[in-house]
Amino acid sequence: MEIFDLLKQNFSKTLQLSNSELEEICSKFNKHLISKGDFLLEQGNICKFEGFVIEGCFRIFSIDKKGKENSLYFAVKDWWLMDLDSFMNQTPSELNIQALENSTILWIDKSTKEKLYNEVPVVEKLFRMMSQKAIAAWQRRVIRNKCFTAKERYFYFLETYPDIAKKLTDRQISSYLGVTHEFLCKIKKQSS
Numbered sequence: 001m002e003i004f005d006l007l008k009q010n011f012s013k014t015l016q017l018s019n020s021e022l023e024e025i026c027s028k029f030n031k032h033l034i035s036k037g038d039f040l041l042e043q044g045n046i047c048k049f050e051g052f053v054i055e056g057c058f059r060i061f062s063i064d065k066k067g068k069e070n071s072l073y074f075a076v077k078d079w080w081l082m083d084l085d086s087f088m089n090q091t092p093s094e095l096n097i098q099a100l101e102n103s104t105i106l107w108i109d110k111s112t113k114e115k116l117y118n119e120v121p122v123v124e125k126l127f128r129m130m131s132q133k134a135i136a137a138w139q140r141r142v143i144r145n146k147c148f149t150a151k152e153r154y155f156y157f158l159e160t161y162p163d164i165a166k167k168l169t170d171r172q173i174s175s176y177l178g179v180t181h182e183f184l185c186k187i188k189k190q191s192s
Contacts (some may be wrong), residue, residue: 056103
């Protein structure tokens with residue numbers, strides 16, 4: 001499988017593009033290998049990329065003033081990762097992006113993406129549609145966080161993302177769910 005095949009498939013799930021359009025878009029992405037534990041982005045730095053995961057697993061999280069880690073999401077194969085606010089506004093990031101295992105991504109920087117909008121006009125429609133899908137997914141997550149109990153959120157996560165859950169520690173999952181590690185252990189104990 002060619003390195004760009006997965007990216008092309010991802011784009012094609014959103015919008016039908018010609019082969020020449022797909023080739024042109026993909027040619028603007030660069031391959032990066034990231035070792036387990038390495039950071040693609042650290043809080044306070046400006047996010048200069050939009051990344052697509054070819055293989056591996058990443059944790060996107062912030063650290064609050066008390067030193068507590070708060071996981072926003074995890075990105076695995078066929079997922080996108082970035083700090084959208086920092087990338088779009090070129091402001092210091094509030095997020096960290098760390099590889100949880102040896103990983104491969106394809107990324108595009110902001111200036112290259114802006115040029116691509118002009119060179120291949122359909123790209124703007126593609127990324128707009130992808131953004132709308134992502135916003136809808138965030139909206140569903142906010143609703144679950146407001147309406148589901150911690151136990152329901154935990155089982156929803158396990159059922160919806162079993163491959164991701166297998167890659168994570170209980171502390172990482174509890175950080176994502178917004179509960180303490182001890183509370184997650186109680187949930188797991190009650191359910192066994």
